[in-house]
Amino acid sequence: MERGNCGPEVHDRLDASFGLLAHAHRRSVLYALREDGPKTRDELADELVATGVADDRDRTVASLFHTHLPKLDDAGVVEYDRDDGVVSLAPDVERLEPYLDIAAHHEADGYEWISNGENWSAGIGREVQ
Secondary structure, rough: OOOOOHHHHHHHHHHHHHHOOHHHHHHHHHHHHHOOOOHHHHHHHHHHHHOOOOHHHHHHHHHHHHHHHHHHHHHHOOOOOOOOOEEEEOOHHHHHHHHHHHHHHHHHEEEEEEOOOEEEEEEEOOOOO
């Protein structure tokens, strides 16, 4: 695969996009909002715990409130009303869709990343050594 010679704005956009998707809590919030529409912060915390993404509800509510939802809101991919706790997707989430689709596919199908020492590949049901 040949790499293109793109400018710093492309690198910055990719870094920002991957940074937003780097944490399972933020990806799971986006999955839930895509699937079910607007939810409250508490509903999102319940879903993260129910799906095994998080294990402690109170800590999850706190991390959503203080870290994850503000970060997604600041990036313009969700609209987050801190007063009533309602979260919904914002139009700018479209820039994340290709990466979010790939992440969702891999997380839903149980892919594990395998390294042969030089390259990484996705394998299903294999143990990483």
